[in-house]
Amino acid sequence: MTDLAVLATGFGVIPLSAILVYSFAGHLTRHREAVWGLLGGIVAFLGLSHAMAAVLVNHSVLGFDPALATLVPSVGFVVGAGIAWLLLEGSFIRTEPNRIVATAVAFLGLHSFSDGFVLGAGFIPGLVPSVRIDAVTVSATIIHRFAEGCLVIVPALAASWRSRAAFVVLFASLFAIPAAYVPSWIFNIATQPVRAEVQLAVPTFLGAVEATLGLWLLARAFVPMAAADRGSRWPVWTAIGFIAITVAHFFVE
Secondary structure, X not given: OHHHHHHHHXXXXXXXXXXXXXXXXXXXXXXXXXXXXXXXXHHHHHHHHHHHHHHHHHHXXXXXOHHXXXXXXXXXXXXXXXXXXXXXXXXXXXXXHHHHHHHHHXXXXXXXXXXXXXXXXXXXXXXOOOOOOOHHHHHHHHHHHHHHHHHHHHHHHHOOOOHHHHHHHHHHHHHHHHHOOHHHHHHHHOOOOHHHHHHHHHHHHHHHHHHHHHHHHHHHHHHHHHOOXXXXXXXXXXXXXXXXXXXHHHOOO
């Protein structure tokens, strides 16, 4: 499992490099429409296209148990919406910029956990590791994980957070490390057919939570921020961000 430890650690640590964005704070502020538009496209892909695709695929595989196949994602959708509502609309976070940061941190942590789970599934005992490692895959992984870190750093800049505080919340990406060991843990403690159901139910639930959390984050935070200056180019930047992160995932998955 040493190889898994190295991969999971690298996967979890990469988003921390997004703190370097603080060196370009002034430039990002002057180009808010483009920056928030790009990030909106990234959230749209990760939270809607990517997460929902996983939910739909796993739902079809879970079809041997229709009740489970419907209940698991449905509960996940409600949980994701509930988390988003508490963070963005609840009263315990007082200022709007801090609400966006908190929601972005939750999204990063959840997405990192989901990705870590998928990574660990390729190292289940008894199976040949199926994770492709080459220069292109590693480069694409670095790019897309860095972009995910920016989902937290840019809102933190807008909220006037100090770089030290922003760096601390980036540690949410480290949830990828323990998540990578969950598939093997499930394999060791569960027996068939429960093992197969749990291995599918967990990522389905996480994907559903991520989908509604990402939807709320996109509609409530990133799109309004991109359109705040009443410019007409933010949809273009959103499309560019969506396409770019999609292409990056072509080389990762």
